[in-house]
Amino acid sequence: MPDADVPSDIEIIKQRKKDGIDIPLQKDVQARTTSTYLEYVKLVHNALPELDYDDIDLSTRFLGHRFSAPLIIDSMTGGTDEATVINGRLGELAEKYGLGMGLGSQRAGLKSEELASTYSVARKNAPNAFLIANIGGAQLAKGLSVDDARKIVKMIRANALVVHLNPLQELVQPEGEPRYKGVHAKIVELVKSMDVPVIVKEVGAGISREVAIKLEMAGASAINVAGAGGTSWAGVEKLRADMVKDRKKARLGEMFWDWGMPTAASLIETRKAVKLPLVASGGLRNGLEVAKCIALGASMAAMAYPFLKAAAQSREALFEFADSVLAELRSTMFLVGAANVRALASSRYILTGALAQEVSRA
Amino acid sequence: MPDADVPSDIEIIKQRKKDGIDIPLQKDVQARTTSTYLEYVKLVHNALPELDYDDIDLSTRFLGHRFSAPLIIDSMTGGTDEATVINGRLGELAEKYGLGMGLGSQRAGLKSEELASTYSVARKNAPNAFLIANIGGAQLAKGLSVDDARKIVKMIRANALVVHLNPLQELVQPEGEPRYKGVHAKIVELVKSMDVPVIVKEVGAGISREVAIKLEMAGASAINVAGAGGTSWAGVEKLRADMVKDRKKARLGEMFWDWGMPTAASLIETRKAVKLPLVASGGLRNGLEVAKCIALGASMAAMAYPFLKAAAQSREALFEFADSVLAELRSTMFLVGAANVRALASSRYILTGALAQEVSRA
Amino acid sequence: MPDADVPSDIEIIKQRKKDGIDIPLQKDVQARTTSTYLEYVKLVHNALPELDYDDIDLSTRFLGHRFSAPLIIDSMTGGTDEATVINGRLGELAEKYGLGMGLGSQRAGLKSEELASTYSVARKNAPNAFLIANIGGAQLAKGLSVDDARKIVKMIRANALVVHLNPLQELVQPEGEPRYKGVHAKIVELVKSMDVPVIVKEVGAGISREVAIKLEMAGASAINVAGAGGTSWAGVEKLRADMVKDRKKARLGEMFWDWGMPTAASLIETRKAVKLPLVASGGLRNGLEVAKCIALGASMAAMAYPFLKAAAQSREALFEFADSVLAELRSTMFLVGAANVRALASSRYILTGALAQEVSRA
Amino acid sequence: MPDADVPSDIEIIKQRKKDGIDIPLQKDVQARTTSTYLEYVKLVHNALPELDYDDIDLSTRFLGHRFSAPLIIDSMTGGTDEATVINGRLGELAEKYGLGMGLGSQRAGLKSEELASTYSVARKNAPNAFLIANIGGAQLAKGLSVDDARKIVKMIRANALVVHLNPLQELVQPEGEPRYKGVHAKIVELVKSMDVPVIVKEVGAGISREVAIKLEMAGASAINVAGAGGTSWAGVEKLRADMVKDRKKARLGEMFWDWGMPTAASLIETRKAVKLPLVASGGLRNGLEVAKCIALGASMAAMAYPFLKAAAQSREALFEFADSVLAELRSTMFLVGAANVRALASSRYILTGALAQEVSRA
Ligand SMILES: Cc1cc2nc3c(=O)[nH]c(=O)nc-3n(C[C@H](O)[C@H](O)[C@H](O)COP(=O)(O)O)c2cc1C
Ligand SMILES: Cc1cc2nc3c(=O)[nH]c(=O)nc-3n(C[C@H](O)[C@H](O)[C@H](O)COP(=O)(O)O)c2cc1C
Numbered sequence A, B, C, D: 001m002p003d004a005d006v007p008s009d010i011e012i013i014k015q016r017k018k019d020g021i022d023i024p025l026q027k028d029v030q031a032r033t034t035s036t037y038l039e040y041v042k043l044v045h046n047a048l049p050e051l052d053y054d055d056i057d058l059s060t061r062f063l064g065h066r067f068s069a070p071l072i073i074d075s076m077t078g079g080t081d082e083a084t085v086i087n088g089r090l091g092e093l094a095e096k097y098g099l100g101m102g103l104g105s106q107r108a109g110l111k112s113e114e115l116a117s118t119y120s121v122a123r124k125n126a127p128n129a130f131l132i133a134n135i136g137g138a139q140l141a142k143g144l145s146v147d148d149a150r151k152i153v154k155m156i157r158a159n160a161l162v163v164h165l166n167p168l169q170e171l172v173q174p175e176g177e178p179r180y181k182g183v184h185a186k187i188v189e190l191v192k193s194m195d196v197p198v199i200v201k202e203v204g205a206g207i208s209r210e211v212a213i214k215l216e217m218a219g220a221s222a223i224n225v226a227g228a229g230g231t232s233w234a235g236v237e238k239l240r241a242d243m244v245k246d247r248k249k250a251r252l253g254e255m256f257w258d259w260g261m262p263t264a265a266s267l268i269e270t271r272k273a274v275k276l277p278l279v280a281s282g283g284l285r286n287g288l289e290v291a292k293c294i295a296l297g298a299s300m301a302a303m304a305y306p307f308l309k310a311a312a313q314s315r316e317a318l319f320e321f322a323d324s325v326l327a328e329l330r331s332t333m334f335l336v337g338a339a340n341v342r343a344l345a346s347s348r349y350i351l352t353g354a355l356a357q358e359v360s361r362a
């Protein structure tokens, strides 16, 4: 659960962290009237692929690290017992499969050793994987210090630090404080002070070209667009507002449930605007969509909800899901005749429907 | 109810004025096969808004007056007991919230003191608000004098005078007289003679660029586009025609129910054609749509039916509705990173679907 | 019923002529998967029409004749008792309302005086109206002489002669003979020899720009595009094929039921291609659609099926239908601010949807 | 059934060949969410066709051979008893109607005389028809020699040899081996060594412009685009995977069921990219669609599934189906005024909807 500003009491934090897992798992908080727009992206069939399926190389480099596949388990959880189990499983997967893995917002982990261990379990299980620490942009503005950020990185011996931007969640969250003044300055400061690369991400409403340019100038190492079409944090907080009978917030959550730039649209306009490596996230659900994102210019693709769902079920379900995604990605690469990720990245694609229309005007 | 030419007997006028409130409230006379096209306007999410929600400034200037928000309660009613209650509540809201407020067509108010008070109640409750007097363009052509207009303004100590154009209503109304010859000349005359600014508005069929240019040249101070997609006056009069068994008029009402330029289309083409300040109206239903209209170039946004519905229910319902609209507007501004109305006005937007197609050809 | 080549026996002709009225009246043979595309044409609302409804002048000139409105009862019937009644009523309407009127294919009328009278009844009832004689292009090619054409014109003292082109009907008709070699040459010959203007028309599949150019060079005086979207003659003949158990023809009728250029598309491309006056027909059903056709560049609009339906019901129904159409046309002119047909012809329109897309590529 | 690499045991081959006929016939393995896009191609009605239906000449030349119509029974079957019956009937049709006919992948025919006869029955019944031998591109890469190819041609005294490309089928097929390395080189070698022209075809996922250019440079004599919109081989193999409970393959089959370039899209982009004669195939179902493909630039049109369905029913059903297709083709030519195939090829067409959008961006 991205980290909105809340009362610091540990039990409250634990409950909120629990909601942040339970609601996505037990209710439907996926996009309703929008989509990722990835269905409007067509890759081109190659009838003569000139390669063997088994020779296809999924490995790639991102931020100086080698990955077995261009896939990241997107930032999700920590802070509860359930999270410990999930982060443990996800860590195991990241290690075995050579994937990247993000942790959930770690401010909670600063409160106690016990809470910290709900995050660091991932590193325990994944001594060599690329792990990504996580803090909220809003928290930075509200006083989280560079030192705190260092502790957070250290907590999991992270290879990179994500700053998540979640203005929509802050707006709808019953306890939310929609304050974003000073976030930009803090990112600039953070970038200068950290030893690991800083990635800036959204949590499901996308990054526009204007924001991408600001982040590039701020010195970020990469951007995760995390666009609309998948998990809706307006949706999650809408349901939490219902639970606490906050009708105003619930109404806002309803209205902005599908707010944001669809992932494919965000990816395309961001790709044109900046040179930074990009991570595509928000509503990706299979390996074909991963392939489309790489073709559109992402260096890596990330998923949150599908990994959560599988990990919450069982270790087996998680590994099987990852197997599927990688098989689908490899299959797509076979069908477009791309022997490796670099070739996939330069594959021809066709934009159709609403995406084609909107992008041509953008 | 806009003012079509009718027998002058006070009881008849009262009944028509009553119909004009009761039909919109009790039947569905909203657009059926068209919409405002505002659903085709997308504002761009700003993941890094660099502002605090509470610092957002909704205030704005329009026609030399300061408003707490770019919102007008559009011209509606007067002339009946029910209207007195509604105008009283709306006046109270305008005063407390610093909004603009239009009155219904006031020709009836010239007939008697009793009728006049159904309008002036608004001023009683809103000593400082920006109130807008209202007369029909067709009535001007049929002999309503500049002096009458002055009386109408005086009746509510109005800050501006609206001339409404309603050729479609005149056409469908059982007692209607579709005569528009001379209206333009009368507007020119009126503009020269009045001490308050003259705004010209439609009542739900929109203003085209050709008409906007004529109005600018005639010296109007502002235009309210009042386009299609909300309350349909062809619809209202169609139902009235049914009641008096006027089959021909009913058939016309049916055929032209959704006639007119969708609000967003009218706003965009009018914005390109003239420099005048514009009011967006016609089918706006929440603060997100208000924000879209400001981004498209409107100085103010106005709503009629939703304010009527809430006011007819209770004072509380009315204030709660206004609260929602303002919270939605402020939320949207937060999400696009606009600290004030001027910033909102220069926000990027994306046109999609039918609107994009029609506008690019216009 | 357009005139495909058939056994000359009078009883057979009578039966076919009867089918040609009865099937459209009793079964649904209107377009199914296409439309006229007129729903994609938007006229622009004029909030300031500067005219009075009652002053609107519907009269117009076409081929040197003055009409009270730009409306023609399109070519339909003759040859049966029922046709006599219908042609009588239509003639009366044309006379009283100053409309044009086409007769059905008159080759049958050459066979006997009795048959001739089923056509000439129109002239009896309409001594002054613009009546249009009718022969089939295919019949010309198969030997109908210039002399026959003269007799046909004389039969109703016609003001113009229509040659109808119906290759699709000939193709599907059980007794049809799809032979069009020589039709063009015959039209050239006819044009040279006739004393009245020669109009060439389709019967529901439209005229392309290539054909329009050929007709202009052949010397035709006007073209009636009669496009797809209304009565389908493939549909009529499909049902007749069902009746005689001709499965092959029935299958063809099914496949080509909606073949052809939608009326609006045909009108637009023909208008760009030639200078000839154009008649719009095919699927027009009300006065709003008539107005759209005039705005798109037609000199006159024509309807067949709706006049047939009304005339078959009663004289009153027919006149009431005509009243509606004219009221709707006048209303539309009021709403776009067109005081007369010439002004309507130069009104702005907006092309949308499939029509906009197809026309921009044409 | 296209020829994926399988255990060589004759009984197993027979079963797979049987599946390859039975599944398409008994289950629905046609395209589900895509189409050929031929519904987006409109031919232009010619109201003045200047020709007689009976004079229309359907004959054409392709690869030096004269055909009575531009129609090929696309490559399908062999290797089973049922196939013998079907190939016998199809051969008879090809002979009597002057059509082309492809055989199914003939590698099986190399195994035994008995299997060979399931193919050669076609030549027995069609001594003069243009018969097309068939081998899989993947088989070439896996060692099928030029000598084998010569035997395959000889087996049916073929007029041409097709190499089919089926990477998607290989990917989904439970026993499939998705290996395409070396296929291109083998095609180059084959082209140099064969005495008959070599045609390269897909089996339902289409040929892109990049592949078309490679094939032209490789020296292929023609390309059969065989695009998406008809029989889906991902679909066939998905059902076979279900039968053997291979869940992974079944999931892949599900995901890629509609993968590929729609036939019309593939045809248009391939036509622009190369000068080679093209065969249009994939989802064609009637003579109107055949005509559209010719207008889009194909030299010949081919169908597989519809011929299989009719042939499996009876000799009569097969001939009747062919009659329909030819009548529909001839009818379309009449309606666009094309006296022969060359004229049809230069007929105007209008691209609409998704096809227009995608092609304009391609
Ligand atoms: C249960 C859950 C918790 C999340 N918590 C965080 C978080 O703490 N920090 C963060 O940056 N993003 C968080 N996210 C957002 C995801 O990283 C991701 O950007 C977003 O969910 C879109 O991806 P999806 O549609 O695949 O879920 C969370 C998402 C989920 C589903
Ligand atoms: C009950 C009612 C009465 C109205 N009466 C008037 C009027 O007297 N004068 C006028 O200019 N507009 C009148 N209008 C039109 C509105 O001002 C507004 O332009 C139109 O209804 C479109 O806005 P909406 O969709 O928000 O209702 C009336 C609207 C309503 C709903």
Ligand SMILES: Cc1cc2nc3c(=O)[nH]c(=O)nc-3n(C[C@H](O)[C@H](O)[C@H](O)COP(=O)(O)O)c2cc1C
Residues within 6 Å of the ligand: C001, C002, C003, C020, C021, C024, C074, C075, C076, C077, C103, C104, C105, C134, C162, C163, C164, C201, C202, C203, C204, C226, C227, C229, C230, C231, C281, C282, C283, C284, C302, C303, C304, C305, C306, C308
């Ligand atoms: C009953 C009926 C009979 C017709 N007969 C003829 C005819 O004899 N000659 C002709 O040129 N067109 C004939 N038509 C075609 C019409 O003139 C017109 O072009 C066509 O029906 C499209 O118009 P609609 O959709 O308004 O019916 C006939 C149409 C109908 C409905």
Ligand SMILES: Cc1cc2nc3c(=O)[nH]c(=O)nc-3n(C[C@H](O)[C@H](O)[C@H](O)COP(=O)(O)O)c2cc1C
Residues within 6 Å of the ligand: D001, D002, D003, D020, D021, D024, D074, D075, D076, D077, D103, D104, D105, D134, D162, D163, D164, D201, D202, D203, D204, D226, D227, D229, D230, D231, D281, D282, D283, D284, D302, D303, D304, D305, D306, D308
């Ligand atoms: C039953 C069946 C068997 C097929 N077998 C082969 C084959 O052996 N070789 C080949 O090149 N294509 C084969 N195909 C593919 C067809 O030739 C054709 O390209 C494809 O089915 C698309 O056409 P359709 O939609 O008309 O079926 C087969 C198709 C069917 C339906």
